[in-house]
Amino acid sequence: MLAFKATTSFPPLLLAAPDTIQQHQTRLLPAAMPEYKLIYFNARGRAELVRWIFAYGDIPYTDERFEMEDWPEKKPSVPGGRVPVLLVDDKPLLQSLAIARYAARQASLIPEDSLEAARCDALVDTTAEIMGEVYSNVFKLDKEKMAEVFKDDLTPKLITPFLTSLEADLEDQEWFASGQVTWADLAIGLVVGGLKQFDADLLSQYPGVEALVSRVMALPNIKEWNDKQPELNF
Amino acid sequence: MLAFKATTSFPPLLLAAPDTIQQHQTRLLPAAMPEYKLIYFNARGRAELVRWIFAYGDIPYTDERFEMEDWPEKKPSVPGGRVPVLLVDDKPLLQSLAIARYAARQASLIPEDSLEAARCDALVDTTAEIMGEVYSNVFKLDKEKMAEVFKDDLTPKLITPFLTSLEADLEDQEWFASGQVTWADLAIGLVVGGLKQFDADLLSQYPGVEALVSRVMALPNIKEWNDKQPELNF
Numbered sequence: 001m002l003a004f005k006a007t008t009s010f011p012p013l014l015l016a017a018p019d020t021i022q023q024h025q026t027r028l029l030p031a032a033m034p035e036y037k038l039i040y041f042n043a044r045g046r047a048e049l050v051r052w053i054f055a056y057g058d059i060p061y062t063d064e065r066f067e068m069e070d071w072p073e074k075k076p077s078v079p080g081g082r083v084p085v086l087l088v089d090d091k092p093l094l095q096s097l098a099i100a101r102y103a104a105r106q107a108s109l110i111p112e113d114s115l116e117a118a119r120c121d122a123l124v125d126t127t128a129e130i131m132g133e134v135y136s137n138v139f140k141l142d143k144e145k146m147a148e149v150f151k152d153d154l155t156p157k158l159i160t161p162f163l164t165s166l167e168a169d170l171e172d173q174e175w176f177a178s179g180q181v182t183w184a185d186l187a188i189g190l191v192v193g194g195l196k197q198f199d200a201d202l203l204s205q206y207p208g209v210e211a212l213v214s215r216v217m218a219l220p221n222i223k224e225w226n227d228k229q230p231e232l233n234f
Numbered sequence: 235m236l237a238f239k240a241t242t243s244f245p246p247l248l249l250a251a252p253d254t255i256q257q258h259q260t261r262l263l264p265a266a267m268p269e270y271k272l273i274y275f276n277a278r279g280r281a282e283l284v285r286w287i288f289a290y291g292d293i294p295y296t297d298e299r300f301e302m303e304d305w306p307e308k309k310p311s312v313p314g315g316r317v318p319v320l321l322v323d324d325k326p327l328l329q330s331l332a333i334a335r336y337a338a339r340q341a342s343l344i345p346e347d348s349l350e351a352a353r354c355d356a357l358v359d360t361t362a363e364i365m366g367e368v369y370s371n372v373f374k375l376d377k378e379k380m381a382e383v384f385k386d387d388l389t390p391k392l393i394t395p396f397l398t399s400l401e402a403d404l405e406d407q408e409w410f411a412s413g414q415v416t417w418a419d420l421a422i423g424l425v426v427g428g429l430k431q432f433d434a435d436l437l438s439q440y441p442g443v444e445a446l447v448s449r450v451m452a453l454p455n456i457k458e459w460n461d462k463q464p465e466l467n468f
Binding site: 094098101106115118122165 | 328399
């Protein structure tokens with residue numbers, strides 16, 4: 001099992017144990033931040049968006065990972081019995097998108113306007129849907145067959161309609177919603193960017209989306225996080 | 235195609251055309267509410283939670299429905315090309331849960347506290363996941379085979395873990411989160427309540443959940459909405 005603290009640019013005080021934080025709290029510090037522990041396979045999968053959000057927001061957390069083959073043994077000790085799970089002061093929060101939205105709220109990655117926030121939700125839901133469909137195929141097909149299914153089935157059915165609407169929505173905006181980086185931009189960078197492994201030219205007809213993906217990848221905290229990531233199968 | 239205004243207890247002024255509303259707006263009225271149109275099949279499916287939330291909140295909207303067999307003809311005229319879609323002053327918002335969460339925000343069905351809101355999100359995601367799995371089976375199996383799959387596969391894999399954790403979380407609370415009705419309670423009432431059609435005794439070992447479902451069904455606006463619903467296949 002791997003367990004390591006994510007490196008952050010937070011002042012050391014906030015990385016100390018919670019009782020130490022409380023003892024030393026002053027008006028200069030935000031309200032005591034909960035202790036976060038994210039538990040997932042040693043994979044990107046359904047946890048990586050949460051990790052990107054924590055990285056973007058410089059939010060300290062324990063990134064606890066285990067190998068796939070250890071899951072049956074590990075499962076009984078995991079609160080809620082499913083992963084990803086985020087422990088917030090030891091209380092389990094389940095469901096990858098609920099965790100990501102909560103983290104995004106802490107990282108100021110959600111628009112204040114409720115309709116703009118909803119547009120981000122919809123976009124993240126669609127990226128998750130695409131990711132789910134892609135991986136359900138990746139896990140059962142060999143590389144050649146997967147390339148075929150990606151091109152002939154997934155692209156026309158799911159990916160083209162999504163990229164087309166995204167390109168239209170973006171127009172010449174720098175970010176997708178509210179003129180600010182949101183968790184929807186991070187989800188696009190992660191999921192749409194990741195799809196290029198199945199078709200290197202995927203974004204050639206979507207210059208706005210391609211530029212958005214590059215912009216997300218170039219965010220300093222995201223770049224730093226990705227640069228230090230180990231090689232992972234998914 | 236069916237299209238009708240949901241009946242509401244809103245003052246007639248708010249059901250008038252938007253320009254009329256603006257002309258007559260006074261400090262007694264909330265800020266001008268957008269015009270809402272929900273487009274979906276003539277079915278409960280992935281739109282019913284949104285309809286329950288609008289009913290609960292007395293929020294006026296056009297509930298536009300069409301028959302399944304008309305979808306290929308209808309699709310090109312539907313903004314976004316997918317359903318459900320909520321038009322907010324003619325702008326499309328996609329994804330059933332993004333729509334439901336947005337509606338829930340308008341209906342004050344989301345806790346202020348971000349962790350409590352996230353717990354509701356997680357719960358709604360799990361109900362949606364269960365609904366998706368159940369319906370993917372219902373559509374391909376006959377009644378007898380479905381009862382078998384429900385009992386031998388879906389119940390141990392998905393439903394029992396969910397009901398067990400829900401029962402534990404509820405303890406002796408009246409509502410799931412924050413001591414108030416939330417959209418998570420409505421989702422449980424709708425989805426978990428609906429599962430009883432596959433197993434009438436499903437909730438017998440979960441008295442807290444069973445009481446919650448009954449409490450949701452007895453909310454006056456929810457009861458009124460359900461009482462006037464037509465018979466639908468799903």
